[in-house]
Amino acid sequence: MNRWKLLAAIGFLMAILAGCGNQNADQEAENGDTGATEDKAAEEATDAGEDAEGTGTDQDTDTEEGTDQEGQEVTVKLNDVEGAEVGTAVLTANEDGGVHVDMKVSNLPEGPHAFHIHEKGACEAPDFESAGGHYNPEDKDHGKNSENGPHAGDFDNIEVGEDGTAHVEFDTDQVTLDENADNTLFTAEGTSLVIHGGEDDYESQPAGDAGPRIACGVIEK
Structure with missing residues (x-):
C-alpha cells in the first residue's frame, strides 16, 4: 500500500x-x-x-x-542735364535670364529718341560723357541693321509724345542681372541708361548718330 x-x-x-x-x-x-x-x-x-x-x-x-535671379529687380532714376529727375526705369530679371525693361519718362522733347545702356556707371552732367560708350561685352558693331551688330546695350528708339512723356516696356536677352554672366549689367565699372537728343539710325558707328545725351541714370543694386 x-x-x-x-x-x-x-x-x-x-x-x-x-x-x-x-x-x-x-x-x-x-x-x-x-x-x-x-x-x-x-x-x-x-x-x-x-x-x-x-x-x-x-x-x-x-x-x-x-x-536664382528670376524676379530680381533694379530701379534706375534718370536725370536730365540740369539734374532734374525725368524718369524711372525698372529692370526685372526674367525666367530665361534676360531682362524686362519698364521705363516711364517725362519733360523730354517730343519725337524719337535713342535709348541705350552705356558701359560705365557714371552720369556726370552736363554731357554725361562719363558714361562711356555703349555697353558692348561681345565687341560687336553698333545697330541692329549692322552686319556685326548690335551692341548688347542697343535698344529701339523711344517715342516721346507732345506732352513730353513716354512709356516703353520690352524684354531683352542681350543683358542680364546675373553677376556671374559675361553680359551682366553689374560690371566692375558699372553701367548706366542713357537717352539721346536724336533718334538712332541703327547702323552708324559708333552710336547711331543719335546726338547729345540728354538723360542718364546709373544701374546699381
Whole structure:
C-alpha cells in the first residue's frame, strides 16, 4: 500500500513540474513575440525618420534651386542735364535670364529718341560723357541693321509724345542681372541708361548718330 502511495506522489509531483515547464515555455514565446513586435516598430520608426530626412533634403534642394535671379529687380532714376529727375526705369530679371525693361519718362522733347545702356556707371552732367560708350561685352558693331551688330546695350528708339512723356516696356536677352554672366549689367565699372537728343539710325558707328545725351541714370543694386 505504501508503495502505491509513493508512486502516486511521484506522479503528482512530475505533473506539477511539467505544468510549470509548459507555463515557462508559453511565457518565453510570448516574450519573444513582444520583442519581435518592438523590434519591428523600432525598425519602422527608423525608416520613417530616414524618409522624413530625405524629404527635408529634397525640400532644401528645391529651395536652393529656387534662389536664382528670376524676379530680381533694379530701379534706375534718370536725370536730365540740369539734374532734374525725368524718369524711372525698372529692370526685372526674367525666367530665361534676360531682362524686362519698364521705363516711364517725362519733360523730354517730343519725337524719337535713342535709348541705350552705356558701359560705365557714371552720369556726370552736363554731357554725361562719363558714361562711356555703349555697353558692348561681345565687341560687336553698333545697330541692329549692322552686319556685326548690335551692341548688347542697343535698344529701339523711344517715342516721346507732345506732352513730353513716354512709356516703353520690352524684354531683352542681350543683358542680364546675373553677376556671374559675361553680359551682366553689374560690371566692375558699372553701367548706366542713357537717352539721346536724336533718334538712332541703327547702323552708324559708333552710336547711331543719335546726338547729345540728354538723360542718364546709373544701374546699381
